[in-house]
Amino acid sequence: MVILIVAVILLILLDLGLGSVRIPITEVAKILTGSAVENEAWQAIVLKIRLPRTITAVLAGAALSVGGLQMQTLFRNPLAGPSVLGITAGASLGVAAVMLAAGSATTAFTIRSLGLGGSWLIVIAASIGAALVLLAILAISYRIRDNVVMLIVGIMVANITIAIVSIWQYFSNPEQIQEYILWTFGSLGGVTTSQLQVLGLIVGFGVIMTFALSKTLNVLLLGEDYAQSMGLNIRKSRIAIIGVTSILAGAITGFCGPIGFVGIAVPHLTRSLLNTSDHKVLIPSCVLVGAILMLVCDIISQVPGSNTVLPVNAITAMIGSPIVIWIIVKRRNLKSSF
Amino acid sequence: MGNGKTILRAIDLAVGYKEKEVLSGLNLVLNEGELTCLLGPNGSGKSTLIRSITGIQKPLSGKVLIQERSLSEITPKEMAKTLSLVLTDRVTPGNLTVFALVSLGRFPYTSWMGSLNGKDKELIQWALEVTGTLHFADRHVGELSDGEKQKVMIARALVQDTDIIILDEPTAHLDSPNRIEIFHLLKELTQKTNKTILISTHEIDMAIENCDSMWLVMPGKHIETGIPEELVLNGSLESAFGSEELTFDYLKGRFGKSDEHTNLSLEIAGDPILTKWTRQALERSQVSNNEEIKIEITGGRDAPLWHISGTDKTFNSLSQLINYLKQNDEN
Numbered sequence: 275m276v277i278l279i280v281a282v283i284l285l286i287l288l289d290l291g292l293g294s295v296r297i298p299i300t301e302v303a304k305i306l307t308g309s310a311v312e313n314e315a316w317q318a319i320v321l322k323i324r325l326p327r328t329i330t331a332v333l334a335g336a337a338l339s340v341g342g343l344q345m346q347t348l349f350r351n352p353l354a355g356p357s358v359l360g361i362t363a364g365a366s367l368g369v370a371a372v373m374l375a376a377g378s379a380t381t382a383f384t385i386r387s388l389g390l391g392g393s394w395l396i397v398i399a400a401s402i403g404a405a406l407v408l409l410a411i412l413a414i415s416y417r418i419r420d421n422v423v424m425l426i427v428g429i430m431v432a433n434i435t436i437a438i439v440s441i442w443q444y445f446s447n448p449e450q451i452q453e454y455i456l457w458t459f460g461s462l463g464g465v466t467t468s469q470l471q472v473l474g475l476i477v478g479f480g481v482i483m484t485f486a487l488s489k490t491l492n493v494l495l496l497g498e499d500y501a502q503s504m505g506l507n508i509r510k511s512r513i514a515i516i517g518v519t520s521i522l523a524g525a526i527t528g529f530c531g532p533i534g535f536v537g538i539a540v541p542h543l544t545r546s547l548l549n550t551s552d553h554k555v556l557i558p559s560c561v562l563v564g565a566i567l568m569l570v571c572d573i574i575s576q577v578p579g580s581n582t583v584l585p586v587n588a589i590t591a592m593i594g595s596p597i598v599i600w601i602i603v604k605r606r607n608l609k610s611s612f
Numbered sequence: 613m614g615n616g617k618t619i620l621r622a623i624d625l626a627v628g629y630k631e632k633e634v635l636s637g638l639n640l641v642l643n644e645g646e647l648t649c650l651l652g653p654n655g656s657g658k659s660t661l662i663r664s665i666t667g668i669q670k671p672l673s674g675k676v677l678i679q680e681r682s683l684s685e686i687t688p689k690e691m692a693k694t695l696s697l698v699l700t701d702r703v704t705p706g707n708l709t710v711f712a713l714v715s716l717g718r719f720p721y722t723s724w725m726g727s728l729n730g731k732d733k734e735l736i737q738w739a740l741e742v743t744g745t746l747h748f749a750d751r752h753v754g755e756l757s758d759g760e761k762q763k764v765m766i767a768r769a770l771v772q773d774t775d776i777i778i779l780d781e782p783t784a785h786l787d788s789p790n791r792i793e794i795f796h797l798l799k800e801l802t803q804k805t806n807k808t809i810l811i812s813t814h815e816i817d818m819a820i821e822n823c824d825s826m827w828l829v830m831p832g833k834h835i836e837t838g839i840p841e842e843l844v845l846n847g848s849l850e851s852a853f854g855s856e857e858l859t860f861d862y863l864k865g866r867f868g869k870s871d872e873h874t875n876l877s878l879e880i881a882g883d884p885i886l887t888k889w890t891r892q893a894l895e896r897s898q899v900s901n902n903e904e905i906k907i908e909i910t911g912g913r914d915a916p917l918w919h920i921s922g923t924d925k926t927f928n929s930l931s932q933l934i935n936y937l938k939q940n941d942e943n
Contacts, residue, residue, distance in 0.1 A: 489726035493719050495708065499699055502668065504719040504772065505692030549752075551707035554725070 278562040282332070285569040289328045290320050292578040323463075326470050327572065330462045333477045334530050335540070335568025336561040337522040340484050342537030343544075343560050344519050347491045347553070348512065349425045355537035356523035358425065359516065360407045360432030363439075365527035366458065368403020369396055370439045373454045374446040396457070397469070397528045404524030407435060408516070415512055421498055424512070459585030460531035462572055473529050480522040481561060487514060488553035495551055533587055535594025536571075540564045542601045567593065617644040619775060619808050620665065625674035627657065627664040633672060634660045635833050642776065642810055647802045649819040649840075650812040652829025653853060658812040661835075662780050667691055678776070692720035696772040698765045698779040710756070710764050711749045714739060717771030739770040742804070743797060759790030766797065770805075777801075779811045783818070791815065795822045816853065817866060820844065828852050882909025886916055893930050899937035907933075 290302045297316050305311055305320045341356030349358070356362070372395060411428060418424050443451050465473060484491075490511045493501045502508050526533065544556055544563045571589040620642035628634035634657035642648055652658050663669040665676050667683050676683040678694060686694070696717070717739075718732045728736070740746040743763045753761060762782055769777050779798070783791040798809050799822050810827075813819055819826060820840040828836045828843050829852065836848045843849050850860040853867060861868050878894060880887045886909045894905075906921035918927045920936075927933040 486724065489719070489722070489724060492726065493716055496713075496716060497701060499668075499701070500697070502688070503666070503692065503695075503697035503699075504717070505689045506719070507688060545707055549707065552712060 275559065275562075278559065278566065282562055282565050282569070285566055285573070286328055286332070289331065289569050289573050290324045292573055293319075293324060293576045294579075294581045295319060296579065326465055326467055327463045328569070329470055330465045330473070330530060331568040331572040332565040333473055334462065334526045334533060335536055335564035335566070337477045337480060337526045337564075338533060338537040339540035339544075339560040339564030339567075340481055340557060341519040341522040343541040343553075343556060344484060344487075344491065344515050345537075346541050347494055348515050349421050350494075350497065351425060352542065353538065354425065355535075356519055357432070357532070357534065357537065359411050359428035359520070360435055361404050361411075361520045361523045362527050362532045363432040363435035364407025365400035365404040365524055366532060367407070367435045367439055368399040368401070369457055370442050370454055371403065372396060372399040373457070374442045374450050394469075400528035401524055404520060404527060407431060408520040408524070411516060411520075412513055415516060416509060421512070457531050458587070460533045460587035460590075462530055462568075462586055463583070465529050469529060473525060476521060476525040480518055480525075481557070483514075483518045484522075485554075485557050487511070487518065488557055491515070491553040492551075531587065533590055535590045535598075536564060536567055539594040539597045539601075540567055543567070543597055546601055546604070618642070619644045619679060620810075621677045621680075622665060623675050623677070625664070625676060626672040627660050627669070628672055629660075633833065635829070635835065636672075637834050638674070640665075640827055640835060640837060642808050643825070644775070644808050645802055645806040646808060646824040647799050647822060648808075648810045648825050648827060649823035650810060650827045650829070651816065651819045651852075652812075652814065654814055656829040657833075658814075658829065659780055662778055662810075662812055666695060666697060666778060689720060692772065692774075694774050695776040695778060696769040696774040698762070698769050698777065698782050700781040700784050708753050709750055710745060710753060710767075711736070711740070713753055713764060714745075714749075714767045714771055717768040717773075720772065735773060736771050739767040742801065743767040743770065757790075759786050759793065762786060762790070762794060763797070766794075770801070770807075774807075776808045776810070779809070781812055781814075783813065783815065791818060798822075816849070820849075820865065877904040879904065879906045880909065881907070883913060883916070886913060890918070890930060890933075893934060894937070897934045897938070899934060905937070 287299045287302050290306075291297045291299045295316075297320065301311065301313070301316060302320055305317050311317050338356050342354070345354040345356060345358050346352060348354075411431060414427050414431075415424055418427065443454065446454075490501075490506060493504055493506055494511070498508055501511075523537070540560055540563050541556070544559045545551065547563070548555060548559055550556065568590075571586055571593055574593070575584040575586045575589045577584060618641045620640075622638050622640040625638040625640070626633055626636035627638070628636075638661070650658050650661065660669065664671045665683075667676075667686070667688075678686060678691075715728055715732070715736050718728060718736070719726070722728065722732065737746075740749050743766050745760070745763050745767050748756070748760065753764065756764065766777075766779075766782070769779075782798075783794050786794065795811075795818050798811060801807055802809050802824070811819075811823070823840060826838060826840045826843055828838075828848055830836050830848065831851065836843060836852075838846075838848075840849075844860075844862070844865070854860055857869060858867050859869075860866070878891060880890055890907065890909065899905075908919045908921055909916055910919060911917040915928070918930070918933045919925070920933075925936060927936065
């Protein structure tokens with residue numbers, strides 16, 4: 275645990291130091307602690323540009339990992355992640371609705387003038403889309419006893435949502451599609467300082483709520499039937515878990531775009547590192563490991579020393595997939611590892 | 613044996629699903645401190661009945677009383693402190709230690725964080741001891757054999773500290789020695805702790821041998837109850853499981869093929885154990901010689917010799933004896 279915390283701090287400093295302009299870590303530390311710095315440009319770069327992006331990376335990693343952990347435990351399925359219930363797809367639908375349906379040139383212009391990545395409009399559209407899918411899922415979940423059925427319903431709802439977006443794309447013109455596709459690449463750099471406060475509050479709330487659910491999550495490890503026989507109210511717990519995960523995943527997708535693989539890979543990685551299934555340990559550890567993985571992805575996506583920035587979603591998949599493969603190969607029986 | 617006090621009672625209960633009634637007209641009791649077996653063929657509705665008396669599924673009609681309170685009045689929380697379950701499903705949380713899994717049984721009692729106090733820990737320690745799982749308490753559940761896992765699940769049920777424990781086919785995927793061990797463990801628990809235990813099973817001999825009373829699922833959707841020997845003697849057991857091809861051998865206390873009775877007339881003398889197994893082998897291989905076969909077994913169990921009386925034939929193994937008798941029969 276201590277090692278993980280140290281790693282997070284080191285990576286934060288590294289992430290702040292690396293980029294198109296290289297700033298020595300000692301200077302970064304000085305800037306952060308508020309001591310006098312000679313280079314004012316560096317100070318501006320670190321505090322105004324890189325710090326919000328780094329904090330966003332930490333929040334995104336933490337939120338998606340904790341969300342993925344909850345889904346894997348609730349559905350007792352190693353491939354579940356925060357996007358499995360269609361929350362991410364819902365957010366995409368909201369964004370698509372704004373970007374693609376805004377057929378008239380004026381609306382498109384308004385969006386562009388508001389700034390694409392950090393636009394509140396996009397954030398709100400994504401949140402509404404995620405919330406609508408969430409409501410549909412919760413309404414269905416109230417009528418279903420079996421979590422396996424619930425998982426399949428979630429995946430199907432996600433598919434329907436993605437299909438709607440596809441149809442929408444089919445009837446849109448190329449420039450609109452390009453903007454939408456840019457959004458789906460994911461970006462950690464678009465979150466402004468004021469938005470960061472909102473995002474921070476939401477993620478903090480979500481993680482604390484998840485921790486409060488750790489006893490419930492632990493008993494769910496035995497499966498629903500046992501959990502119920504020990505007095506757990508399955509429906510209420512499921513709604514709480516799905517609700518918290520949706521808030522976490524919806525917020526990150528709204529602010530950063532759909533970021534894949536972190537939510538699936540980090541819980542496995544954490545369980546494998548700590549060799550435990552106890553959620554009281556796993557939740558804080560997932561926050562740290564998620565932050566570490568996301569910071570590493572962010573550093574790589576900046577391509578240190580160059581002016582290029584790669585889409586972060588591609589980097590998480592490129593790093594996340596080998597991790598999942600490695601864990602599956604290492605623990606022959608994935609099913610019994612969690 | 614218990615004190616005969618009734619702890620669970622089903623009155624005119626009918627269970628099943630909207631489209632299909634599975635069992636009906638059930639009047640059942642569980643007595644405190646007794647081991648009761650719910651015995652019936654596969655697919656006879658044992659699990660449906662268990663789901664109905666534990667409140668997971670609503671009965672079609674009739675009612676269930678636990679400690680004289682109707683099932684519908686008992687909240688899930690209270691239920692969790694009265695009745696614990698062990699299910700057939702294999703458990704998969706391989707990354708939990710045995711101790712952590714067993715302590716999950718304290719779920720209905722612990723605070724929202726699930727931390728254990730001194731009393732909780734004492735109870736867990738005791739449950740690990742009586743189920744013989746203490747020596748691997750630190751191991752991960754994924755490393756255990758199926759038999760060990762089932763004992764751990766029983767320990768978890770004990771930790772839940774309920775008067776009633778219900779086990780749905782707890783021995784379904786265990787090998788014979790483990791089955792016997794689990795049945796003995798449960799029997800011992802009723803005697804030592806005065807807990808009331810109900811096991812559903814399709815294992816006739818284990819049930820007859822171990823349980824204090826029996827709920828026997830009969831053809832025609834109803835259940836006969838009584839002590840096992842009563843149900844054997846009044847023919848209920850045979851009509852529950854028997855068929856034209858399968859009859860109950862009342863002397864051996866087990867089911868067998870109806871046409872098993874051959875004309876074979878055997879007279880075997882010698883060590884009683886050797887005699888028993890020789891008879892079984894000859895009956896099975898159907899060395900049906902119409903003549904009477906007389907066999908003398910000498911030499912003791914270490915080096916037995918089979919001698920066919922009235923001949924000069926002696927064999928030092930059962931298979932040789934059977935081969936000879938078969939050839940003799942053909943000629």
